[in-house]
Amino acid sequence: MSYRTALARVLTGAVALGGEPARMQGKFPRSGVTALGRAGLLGLTVAPELGGGGRGLPEAADVVGRVARVCPAAAAVLRSHYAAVAVLEVHGGTWVRAEIAAGRHLCSLALDEDGPESVARRAGEVVTLRGRKRHVVAAGEADSYLWSSRAPGGGPDRQSLWLVPAHAPDLYVPARAAGPGPSGSATSTVCADPVRVPASALLGAGGEGDRLVRDVVLPWLTELAAVTDRSGPEPVLVAS
Template identity: 65%
Template structure:
C-alpha cells in the first residue's frame, strides 16, 4: 500500500471522525497518532534500512498538508515530529530510528526558550540558555522550553542546550519523555492549534546519558540551520496554506483549531 493510500484511510477512518473532539475539547489526537504509526506514516522519512518509508521532505510536506485540511492539531504534531526525525535520522541511535519506523515512537522539538527576545520563533531556535553539565557518563540539562508540540505526549524531544565545552554554538540532545524530573503543566499553553498539546516543558534538571548527544558538542547550530529549520519552515508553510484554504472555504469564519500554527 502506498503512503498516499494509507494516509487517505487514516484521514477517513480515524482523524476526520475525531476532529470535533480534538478541536472543541482540546483533546490530544492520540488515536490519530497511533493510526499514523501503524500505517507507516510516522516512519515515512526513516531510512528503509531501519524499516522506514525512506521518503523525504516533499512527501512529508504532502502528508502534513493533507492532514491540515482535516485536523490542524494532528498536522502540527506531524510538523514537529518530521522536523525532529530529520535530525534523529542523521544523528540518532539505531534503536530510536527503528522504533520510529515501526510507528511506536513520536518525536517532537524542544528548542525555543524564554529570554531569546522578540526575533520570532525561527530566531529563537538558534539561541539557547539551557545549561548542560556533565558528570561522568551523565549530563544534567536545565531549561524551560516553550512552544513544545505534543508536550507530555511525545516519546522523546530533540532538545537544545549551550555546549558542554565548545566555545559557541548549540548542542542537541535526544531527551526521553520518561526521563525523571521533566515537568509539563497539566493545562497546555495557548500556543499552537487547540488539541496539539503545545505547552512548556521544564527541566530542573533532567538527567540524560552523555551518548544522547545528537552530533558533536557545539554542532547543533549547524544541524538546526541546515536540517531542522528548513524542514520546519516547509512543513509549517504547507499546514498554514491549508488552514487559510479551509478558512476561505468556510467563508472566512475563524475556528479555534486553526488559530495558530506555532511549531514548537
C-alpha cells in the first residue's frame, strides 16, 4: 500500500474526527496521531530495513500539507516529529528508530529556550540536563524530545543535542497557558529540573548541536511550515 493510500484512509477517519475537538476544545488529537502511526506515517522517513517507509522531505511535506487541511494540530505535531526524526536517522539508535517505524514512538523538538540557556553537566556516563524549553509541540504527549543544551566543557557558543525520554524523572510540563501553536497541538513549556540521561543519549558529537539544527532541523521545519501555510481546506471530508 502506498503512503498516500494509507494517509487517505486515516484522514477521513481518525484524523478528521479529532480535528474538531482539537480546534474547538484544545484537545490533543491522540486518536489521529495513533492512527497515523499505525498507518506507517510516523515512520514514513525511517529506513526500510527498520520497517520504515524510506521516504524523504518531499513525501513528509506532502503528508503534513494534507493533514493540515483536516487537523492543523496533528500537522503541527508531524512537523516537529519529522524534523526530529531527520536527526535521529543520522545519529539515533536502532531501537528508537524501529519504534518510530512501528508507529509506537512520537518525537518532538525542545530547542527554544525559556529563560537562561540550558546546561549539561557530565559525571562519568551520566549527564545532567537543566533548563526550560518553550514552544514545545506535543508537550507532555510526545514519547521523547530532542533537547539542546550548552555542550559540556564546550564553551558558551557550542551546543549539543540529546534524546530525552518523556518519562524521565523531573521532566515536566508546568500548569500554564498553552503556547502559540494551533489549538490542540499541546504547545507549551517543558522543564528539566534537572533530568539525568546516559551519556549515550548524545546525538552526534558533543558541540555539534548548532550544525545539526542549522543543517538538518531548520531546513525540514522551514519546508514543512511552508507547505502547511499553502494548504487550503480539504474539499471532501467523509468520516468513517
